[in-house]
Every structure is written in structure tokens, then in C-alpha cells.
Amino acid sequence: MISPPQDRRIVLIGGGHAHVGVLDAFRRRPPAAQVILVARDLLTPYSGLIPGVVAGAYAPQDAHIDLARLASACGVAIVHGEAEGVDRAGRQVRLRDGSRLTYDVLSIDVGVTPALDAIEGAAEFAIAIKPIGTFLAKVEKLLHEIEASDRPQRVVMVGGGAAGVEVLLALQERVQTMAAGQAGQIRFSLVTAGELLAGHNARVRAAFRRILTERSISLREGVRVTRISGDTVELESAPAEQADFVLVSTNARAPDWLANTGLPTNPGGFLRVLPTLQAEGDPDVFAAGDCADLVATPREKAGVYAVRAGPPLAENLRRRVEGRATEPWTPQARHLSLITAGANYAVASRGVFKLEGEWVWWLKRWIDRRWMDQYRI
Numbered sequence: 001m002i003s004p005p006q007d008r009r010i011v012l013i014g015g016g017h018a019h020v021g022v023l024d025a026f027r028r029r030p031p032a033a034q035v036i037l038v039a040r041d042l043l044t045p046y047s048g049l050i051p052g053v054v055a056g057a058y059a060p061q062d063a064h065i066d067l068a069r070l071a072s073a074c075g076v077a078i079v080h081g082e083a084e085g086v087d088r089a090g091r092q093v094r095l096r097d098g099s100r101l102t103y104d105v106l107s108i109d110v111g112v113t114p115a116l117d118a119i120e121g122a123a124e125f126a127i128a129i130k131p132i133g134t135f136l137a138k139v140e141k142l143l144h145e146i147e148a149s150d151r152p153q154r155v156v157m158v159g160g161g162a163a164g165v166e167v168l169l170a171l172q173e174r175v176q177t178m179a180a181g182q183a184g185q186i187r188f189s190l191v192t193a194g195e196l197l198a199g200h201n202a203r204v205r206a207a208f209r210r211i212l213t214e215r216s217i218s219l220r221e222g223v224r225v226t227r228i229s230g231d232t233v234e235l236e237s238a239p240a241e242q243a244d245f246v247l248v249s250t251n252a253r254a255p256d257w258l259a260n261t262g263l264p265t266n267p268g269g270f271l272r273v274l275p276t277l278q279a280e281g282d283p284d285v286f287a288a289g290d291c292a293d294l295v296a297t298p299r300e301k302a303g304v305y306a307v308r309a310g311p312p313l314a315e316n317l318r319r320r321v322e323g324r325a326t327e328p329w330t331p332q333a334r335h336l337s338l339i340t341a342g343a344n345y346a347v348a349s350r351g352v353f354k355l356e357g358e359w360v361w362w363l364k365r366w367i368d369r370r371w372m373d374q375y376r377i
């Protein structure tokens, strides 16, 4: 048998949930190639624990993976930098600092970027939940400003998906721990263009409507935000909301530079990928996680699918670089969502099924921490 050449190179762009799984798979069984990870952020957040960090239940380091340590333990070289383009003809990744990296096989897992230009004023006046790395620093600043203020404050979340709901409830919980008497002066509200938690069943939606009411958080559903300014959230055909702080957790899109790779994309700029996770039109480029659209089996953008893509992506990168045929992957049709409602309560959602309680929160904590523990190397 002819052994595969060792001078081949796999370049991974982005240390997202899928590539963390690839690193782990390569640690267990290294491919016959040099592997380089290009990472804009050396500490990559694990999204499941982020609302807990906002609530104050976890320290930021509990929810981040140290990519440099992980890569080194997996025999992968790391480049701390930001990719801004791919020259596919020359098989090179272009980095923001002007340097270039040659690849034989490329994999892209760079997540999404908020589509703030969809709402006038959002880029200037609102805090976007993504990217999570910069979001956490902005939350700390917001909390300091609330603490320093001597007048009532109004916090508005725009977007009624799971991330928006979890972060708003977590923020309220955190504020409760601030100076006595101040917490009651802070009003929270959530505005969403569609239904609250539109991707979940009616019982889950009812549970969160009840929880928001119990916690005195005002909810406006079916109301589109048209403009955000320094102190107002303007709404289509409804009176404006007054706001000191506006957070945005609405639809996101893929980073703009992916469109310049010349690879086919879907609306939103997401790379179209085959069941093998290879980009349509280029078998040497793979993509996974939120930045990719699995055309044959579309799924919601969720960390759970990015995590699940890690092992099949690793296997196909290995196969491609070793000159073997790649294999199709079908993500599971449904997944269990555990949606937190502050630091000690959560709701489980899957299909038509709903359960809730403190124990759901403990279950989520156990699952999330067990996942993180795999990467504390």
C-alpha cells in the first residue's frame, strides 16, 4: 500500500463549535497532513453557557475554550489572525494582516455576523448579541452604567428567539444582585416581529409568556422595529418604546467575505454545502456550523448542529487530504433545546414536548459542563 503524502496541509478557518470537534477528532486520530487553525479569537465561547455568564452563575472562563492550548494538545498549529478572503485558484487564504496561507484542503467555520443594517440606527445605538466575544464586554459596560445611574433605566431586547429571551432573563437576574432598591427601577421589555420563540411548540411559547409576565417583563409580539435611536425604539404601526439600552438578537447573516470566495451562497450569504460538507463547486473547500447551509437537509442555525458536524467534518477532511472518497452526513431532524430562564430555571423543548423546572436547569448545566470538560486539556 502506498502511504499518503505527509506534505499536504489542511487549513481550518475559525475556532467555532464544529472546528473544536475537528481538533478533538484529529487528536484521537491525526490526519496524514499538517493542520493549521486560523483563529480570530483565541478564547472561543461555548454558547450554551453564555446566558449563565450574563446571569452571573458562571465566570467567563467557564464558558470559553482556550484554542491555543487545545490546538497544541491536538498537534495543530495555530495562527492568531482573521481570514478575509480565499484565493481558490492559488489555494491560499488571505489574512487581514496581509499574510497568506497555502492549503490543500480548506474548512470554514466562522459563525455569523448580526444583520444590523436591517434596522436603521441599530449599528450605532444597539448592542448585538453576536459575536459573543465582544457582547460579553458590552454587557459588563451596560451593567456598570446601570449601577452608576441614579434614575430608572429601560432595557429593550429586540428579537424573540431563544438567545434573545435567555439573555434578557439572565440580564434581569444579574441586575437583581445589584445594589438594593435599584433593581426595581429597571424596566425590561422584549419586542419581536413574529411570535415569541417561533421555532418552538405552543406549550413552550406559553411557558415563556407566563415567565416573562411573572418577572414583569413586557412583551410585544408581531411588532416590527423600524428605527433605533439614542433613547427610543420606533415600531411599525405601534407607539415607540423608550429605551436607555437596546440589545439586538435578530436574524444574522454570514460574514461578507464569504461571498467573495466565488462559491455559491444562499440568501444571507451562507455557503451552500453538500451532504459531505464540501462546498458546492469546490471539493477542496468544506464549511460547517452557522456559516454553512446544508442544502439537502436544511436545519436551524444552532450550536447543537455545529457540534454534531465536527466528527463527520473531521472524517471527510481526513479522507479528502488522503485522496479517499468523502461520505455524506445527515444531521438529526430534531434536537432537544434547553432554554434557560435566569440562573435556576429552564424549559425543555423538543417537537411537541415541553418540560420545565429547576431540574431542567441542572440537567442543562450538567450537559454543558460535561461538554466543556472535554476541552479543558
Ligand SMILES: Cc1cc2nc3c(=O)[nH]c(=O)nc-3n(C[C@H](O)[C@H](O)[C@H](O)COP(=O)(O)OP(=O)(O)OC[C@H]3O[C@@H](n4cnc5c(N)ncnc54)[C@H](O)[C@@H]3O)c2cc1C
Binding pocket: 013, 014, 015, 016, 017, 018, 019, 038, 039, 040, 041, 043, 044, 045, 047, 048, 050, 051, 081, 082, 083, 084, 109, 110, 111, 112, 129, 130, 132, 163, 166, 167, 255, 288, 289, 290, 291, 301, 302, 303, 304, 305, 306, 338
Ligand atoms: C446567547 C446565545 C445562546 C445560545 N445558546 C444556544 C444553545 O443553548 N444551544 C444551541 O444549540 N445554540 C445556541 N446558540 C446558537 C449558537 O451560538 C450558534 O449556533 C453556534 O455558536 C454556531 O457555532 P459555529 O461553529 O457556527 O461558530 P461560532 O461558535 O459562532 O464560532 C465562530 C468562530 O470563528 C471565529 N471567526 C469568525 N470570523 C473569523 C475569521 N474571519 N477568521 C478567523 N476566525 C474567525 C470566531 O472568532 C469564532 O471563534 C446560542 C447563541 C447565543 C447568541
